[in-house]
Amino acid sequence: MSVVLPDASEADLDGLDPAHAARVRDSWSRQALLATLGARLLRVGPGIAEIELPVSPHVSQQHGFVHAGAVSTIADTACGYAALTTMDADSAVLTAEFKINLMAPAAGERLVARARVIRSGRTLTVALCEVEAEAGGTRKTVALMTATLASVRGKGLSG
Amino acid sequence: MSVVLPDASEADLDGLDPAHAARVRDSWSRQALLATLGARLLRVGPGIAEIELPVSPHVSQQHGFVHAGAVSTIADTACGYAALTTMDADSAVLTAEFKINLMAPAAGERLVARARVIRSGRTLTVALCEVEAEAGGTRKTVALMTATLASVRGKGLSG
Amino acid sequence: MSVVLPDASEADLDGLDPAHAARVRDSWSRQALLATLGARLLRVGPGIAEIELPVSPHVSQQHGFVHAGAVSTIADTACGYAALTTMDADSAVLTAEFKINLMAPAAGERLVARARVIRSGRTLTVALCEVEAEAGGTRKTVALMTATLASVRGKGLSG
Amino acid sequence: MSVVLPDASEADLDGLDPAHAARVRDSWSRQALLATLGARLLRVGPGIAEIELPVSPHVSQQHGFVHAGAVSTIADTACGYAALTTMDADSAVLTAEFKINLMAPAAGERLVARARVIRSGRTLTVALCEVEAEAGGTRKTVALMTATLASVRGKGLSG
Numbered sequence: 001m002s003v004v005l006p007d008a009s010e011a012d013l014d015g016l017d018p019a020h021a022a023r024v025r026d027s028w029s030r031q032a033l034l035a036t037l038g039a040r041l042l043r044v045g046p047g048i049a050e051i052e053l054p055v056s057p058h059v060s061q062q063h064g065f066v067h068a069g070a071v072s073t074i075a076d077t078a079c080g081y082a083a084l085t086t087m088d089a090d091s092a093v094l095t096a097e098f099k100i101n102l103m104a105p106a107a108g109e110r111l112v113a114r115a116r117v118i119r120s121g122r123t124l125t126v127a128l129c130e131v132e133a134e135a136g137g138t139r140k141t142v143a144l145m146t147a148t149l150a151s152v153r154g155k156g157l158s159g
Numbered sequence: 160m161s162v163v164l165p166d167a168s169e170a171d172l173d174g175l176d177p178a179h180a181a182r183v184r185d186s187w188s189r190q191a192l193l194a195t196l197g198a199r200l201l202r203v204g205p206g207i208a209e210i211e212l213p214v215s216p217h218v219s220q221q222h223g224f225v226h227a228g229a230v231s232t233i234a235d236t237a238c239g240y241a242a243l244t245t246m247d248a249d250s251a252v253l254t255a256e257f258k259i260n261l262m263a264p265a266a267g268e269r270l271v272a273r274a275r276v277i278r279s280g281r282t283l284t285v286a287l288c289e290v291e292a293e294a295g296g297t298r299k300t301v302a303l304m305t306a307t308l309a310s311v312r313g314k315g316l317s318g
Numbered sequence: 319m320s321v322v323l324p325d326a327s328e329a330d331l332d333g334l335d336p337a338h339a340a341r342v343r344d345s346w347s348r349q350a351l352l353a354t355l356g357a358r359l360l361r362v363g364p365g366i367a368e369i370e371l372p373v374s375p376h377v378s379q380q381h382g383f384v385h386a387g388a389v390s391t392i393a394d395t396a397c398g399y400a401a402l403t404t405m406d407a408d409s410a411v412l413t414a415e416f417k418i419n420l421m422a423p424a425a426g427e428r429l430v431a432r433a434r435v436i437r438s439g440r441t442l443t444v445a446l447c448e449v450e451a452e453a454g455g456t457r458k459t460v461a462l463m464t465a466t467l468a469s470v471r472g473k474g475l476s477g
Numbered sequence: 478m479s480v481v482l483p484d485a486s487e488a489d490l491d492g493l494d495p496a497h498a499a500r501v502r503d504s505w506s507r508q509a510l511l512a513t514l515g516a517r518l519l520r521v522g523p524g525i526a527e528i529e530l531p532v533s534p535h536v537s538q539q540h541g542f543v544h545a546g547a548v549s550t551i552a553d554t555a556c557g558y559a560a561l562t563t564m565d566a567d568s569a570v571l572t573a574e575f576k577i578n579l580m581a582p583a584a585g586e587r588l589v590a591r592a593r594v595i596r597s598g599r600t601l602t603v604a605l606c607e608v609e610a611e612a613g614g615t616r617k618t619v620a621l622m623t624a625t626l627a628s629v630r631g632k633g634l635s636g
Contacts, residue, residue: 003216003217004217027221028221030219030220030221030222030223031220031221031226032216032217032218032219032220032226033217033218033219033220033226033228033229034226035217036195036196036217036218037195057162057191058162058163058191058192058194058195059191059192059195060189060191060192061189061190061191061192061236062186062187062189062190062318063189063251063253063316063317063318064189067190067191067192067193067232067235067236068231068232068235068254068257069192069228069229069231069232069233069235069236070192070228070232072227072228072231072232072235073226073227073228073229073231073232074228076226076227076228076231077220077226077228092222094222094261094264095227095261096260096261096573096601096625097258097259097260097261097574097625098227098258098259099256099257099258099259099417099464099576100256100257100258101255101256101436101444101464101466102253102254102255102256103436103437103439103444104437105253118419118421118459118462119421119422119459121421123600123627124573124627126419126421126462128462141436141437144436144444144446144464146417146419146462146464148419148573148574148625150600150601157222158222159221159222255414255442255466256415256466258417258576258623260595260603260623260625262595262596262598262603263596277578277580277618277621278580278581278618280580282441282468283414283468285578285580285621287621300595300596303595303603303605303623305576305578305621305623307414307415307466307578309441309442321534321535322535345539346539348537348538348539348540348541349538349539349544350534350535350536350537350538350544351535351536351537351538351544351546351547352544353535354513354514354535354536355513375480375509376480376481376509376510376512376513377509377510377513378507378509378510379507379508379509379510379554380504380505380507380508380636381507381569381571381634381635381636382507385508385509385510385511385550385553385554386549386550386553386572386575387510387546387547387549387550387551387553387554388510388546388550390545390546390549390550390553391544391545391546391547391549391550392546394544394545394546394549395538395544395546410540412540412579412582413545413579414578414579415576415577415578415579416545416576416577417574417575417576417577418574418575418576419573419574420571420572420573420574423571475540476540477539477540
């Protein structure tokens with residue numbers, strides 16, 4: 001299977017300074033799994049990020065709902081970009097851990113993960129993310145994630 | 160994109176009674192996300208399950224490691240099948256929550272998630288899963304998950 | 319050591335119907351650990367609860383901060399009462415799991431845990447709790463918890 | 478209330494080198510909350526720790542079981558000491574986060590938390606802890622915790 005790479009050209013990065021916006025664009029363009037799932041970066045601002053996942057058969061689990069792993073992928077990634085905006089330009093971000101509560105079956109036309117930084121530290125950043133499912137004009141919160149993101153310096157990683 | 164469905168024909172289900180083995184096969188065949196990622200069901204026995212994910216570019220994150228979301232997908236699914244084997248034949252299994260610690264970058268040739276049930280209850284089951292990365296004949300534990308699985312009855316779900 | 323039992327006589331339960339208010343009072347009066355720690359119930363309303371812990375030497379850890387276990391105790395209990403207000407009168411509430419991020423050392427004059435229900439289901443309820451430390455008139459968020467509460471019926475438990 | 482401080486004089490520290498044993502003894506002697514609850518340090522060795530909590534009325538919740546906060550306190554502390562043994566002599570240990578699954582009511586004569594390090598890193602260490610309840614000669618696993626411990630240097634903290 002050829003790898004499709006995502007691009008952030010449609011994302012709203014207006015709230016970011018140019019250096020952080022460039023880093024987000026560059027990092028997103030290497031997020032192959034997100035392209036595999038069909039996710040789109042909607043918006044990144046200081047301490048916040050939003051990612052959309054259109055609901056499609058190839059991200060589903062055995063009952064036809066979106067698989068918890070796909071829900072987690074967009075929530076974890078949104079937490080990562082929200083955290084990245086609060087870090088120095090020479091830091092890369094890695095997820096140390098996350099926990100997700102899956103509160104309702106994820107179904108509808110699309111999911112949107114909205115993350116925000118709760119506390120930003122030099123080494124560890126904590127973010128919170130809600131995932132909503134949109135169906136027929138209504139929204140329902142289907143998942144809630146808290147994540148710890150580690151900033152990594154000097155290991156040859158970027159973004 | 161056409162949806163590729165996975166099959167469990169190569170999985171070792173020898174430890175299961177025929178009814179549970181049939182349910183696992185049927186359920187796995189509808190796990191579209193797992194096929195999208197390229198995961199394979201290796202083994203399901205009473206209270207245990209193993210899933211493999213070959214490392215490939217289309218499941219990677221921005222630094223070239225396997226994305227935490229893909230790691231989570233195989234670990235969560237392994238927890239689900241481990242739990243399913245301890246449930247009644249009329250129960251479906253849904254993940255209520257999981258937490259994953261990502262302890263080292265996931266790289267190498269393949270990942271293997273090995274889950275086991277820690278406690279099986281009528282409504283809630285708790286499972287633990289370790290994910291190992293194999294590279295050049297060596298193994299390294301890269302992630303640790305604990306999950307709560309809910310058994311759901313009478314909602315028209317199976318597996 | 320003689321057991322001191324807490325009382326909820328100073329708590330603001332004005333937002334609750336009389337039946338739920340009576341259940342909260344009765345339940346709190348049996349929360350011996352909360353009395354041992356010196357915690358006070360501040361407020362319970364529909365889907366929300368607040369608990370205070372004065373900072374004192376006997377709840378500290380090795381560096382003189384409030385021990386993560388004491389922080390967890392008030393946060394978990396606040397999640398429990400927030401959840402209880404959304405349950406039927408014949409349900410008892412038990413914590414199935416929680417996760418807490420400890421974002422800054424817990425120090426100052428007092429901690430306040432503020433919980434709210436994110437989703438209420440027949441069997442499982444998810445709550446979110448922030449814990450703030452107050453010192454010299456300033457507030458700082460020191461911990462963030464997500465919890466799954468199970469409603470239990472017909473086991474002879476109340477509250 | 479006067480603060481009772483714990484001591485580790487009865488703990489088995491035989492597996493530790495003298496420097497780590499001294500640090501554990503010194504750290505434990507300042508764990509006021511553990512003394513408040515009545516917990517005892519049973520054993521600390523390389524990468525492992527065990528803490529006992531006798532079941533008593535003053536650590537209970539509203540149904541008479543041991544409160545989840547008390548269960549968490551011994552499990553978190555056991556994770557901390559297990560991690561401390563893998564750190565440099567100039568590091569202090571702080572809990573960054575933990576998640577606990579409460580799998581059965583905690584009752585009986587005593588609880589024992591047994592923690593072990595799963596991965597030790599320079600900054601972050603991951604530990605796993607099982608809590609067993611002992612009643613009438615039988616043991617039952619009542620809780621499972623995973624924790625991330627941060628090693629902190631140069632902040633004037635010890636142990």
